[in-house]
Amino acid sequence: MENGRFGIFGGRYIPETLMSALLELEEAYNNAKNDPAFQAELNDLLANYAGRPSLLYYAKSLTKEIGGAKIYLKREDLNHTGSHKINNVLGQALLAKRMGKTRIIAETGAGQHGVAAATAAALLCMDCEVFMGKEDTERQSLNVYRMRLLGAKVHEVTSGTMTLKDAVNETMREWTKRVEDTHYVLGSVMGPHPFPTIVRDFQTIIGKEIRAQMMKTTGRLPDAIVACVGGGSNAIGAFYDFINDKTVRLIACEAAGKGIDTQQHAATMARGSVGILHGMKSLFCQDEFGQIMPVYSISAGLDYPGIGPEHASLHQSGRAEYIPITDDEAVDAFELLSRTEGIIPAIESAHAVAHAIKLAKEMDKEKTIIICLSGRGDKDVAAIARYRGESVRD
């Protein structure tokens, strides 16, 4: 893989100032990957700190309510800090420590990655600074406080559209100022090489566990795996182990916001085109002159105008399917899962639930669908109440 290419996508389109840091990271990662001591330390944290393996739960009531294929939930929401983000963060924080870095910086959208980064920094005695778009600090104020509680410094990003994209810009700028003692813990399978590969590798544990758990409980592979996709880390984590199992449909749900025919969506696959941003060649929502367009989603975590390069490649090859899901559909699914199973999903994950419901209806009762429930929805409750016209104080 030359310069981290996934077909035509990927690469390392980054200022020269950061190149040595990326090369240093690549070397350190390749070294750590093959070091049993590193893997043992990470596995110990994943098991005893993060709570892995996460459960694979048969959602009987939801399945009954829908009346179709059996629906299983991969409960990443039960991980420590409440989402799959911890898988990657623990890996990268250990790696940073191994590289002699004493400070980590991170971007965050919904705040889940920021919280996970702040948590790992607290655990491993590192300094942590998180960059978060001003709009997101407002819609996820609880997570901002949570990060501060964990000892992190949160920077409100007021440039550009003041959301995730701009938080990434600002974190990269911060990194160029200070690479010597600082590692950028990128939160998704995006950015310049080697990030898409590193983050994917740390998230593949999701798919590996799904395989083992399905073989144990049903004796066969699932028929479909459905995950939400912003940058795409929980989706690639769930999919990767199954890429060569052609009977398993891999379906990612992107944010259609108010509809892909409106100007308010974040549907990169449905409406984007090939471009270069944040160090990678991939698909982006942009205008005819290559200016990145403002995107929108009810979900701060999916509110991103691009997608990881490996997803762009899986989309191009047709191995994975990418489906736009609107705010309305996601909110309906958010409520349905809460009501039928007593599980409140993150609004991001609710995009996957929404599609799985549609899909289950069309499939035989013997078939199985896995939903990657990437995070829990406590953080979203107030926003959903507001969406339904109720005023709830955070």
Added chain:
Amino acid sequence: MIKIKEAFQNKKAFIAYLMAGDPDLQACANYILTAQEAGADLIEIGIPFSDPIAEGEVIQAAAARALSAGTRLDAIFDMVESIKDKMRIPMVFMTYLNPVFVYGYDRFFARCAKLGISGIIIPDMPFEEQGEAKEPAEKHGIEIITMIAPTSEKRIADITKNAQGFVYLVSSMGVTGVRSTITTDLSSIIESIRKTASIPIAIGFGISTPEQAQHFSKQADGIIVGSAIVKLIGEHGHHAKQSLYDYIKTMKNAVMMDIIA
């Protein structure tokens, strides 16, 4: 097309960066001519991009102003066309890779050649990623100017091997923007560059005062000033001509070492 090397012929070069479309394209065209009159040896014309990750607040804000005023790439080309016959010094574009990629490399560089643009600086295109752009740029005679950073040490020989135009030496870590002090020791980097190539070196990022201009031009073949100029235009809008002229004249004099700090 005027060759980039002419900017460095028998003199230290003062390179001025202006953001296209700030405050508007007509004013920008006039300011480029003003910069030339005041003694600039090379002009960098910034093509605004929505997500300029190598820029500090001043240039970010200028890009945002230009874009929200509706500055489009085609209109920038027209602006350059309108002044090209009056230009006696080389012009280069500075932008991010996406606007070039989306426009199409061949189409973009063909247009540059017609406009008398001599080169291009793309901060998010390190030499490893120059492959796609290099051939179409060469075909149309557009030189790709590469950057070297304080962290580039082991990469200098690779970068300079195919370097064209001049080497853009980044003065210090971080993004563009005025810095009151620059402490990086550039002498060893400059020595390494000189050992591997005989290409002019211009230092940029953070330079704003005549003292800095004099200091860095002694070490290299030229200096680049962006944020200080963009800030001045930002403050004076359509009435920046005189202060722009005076500022560039002072800086150019400092580069020529006519004044002693």
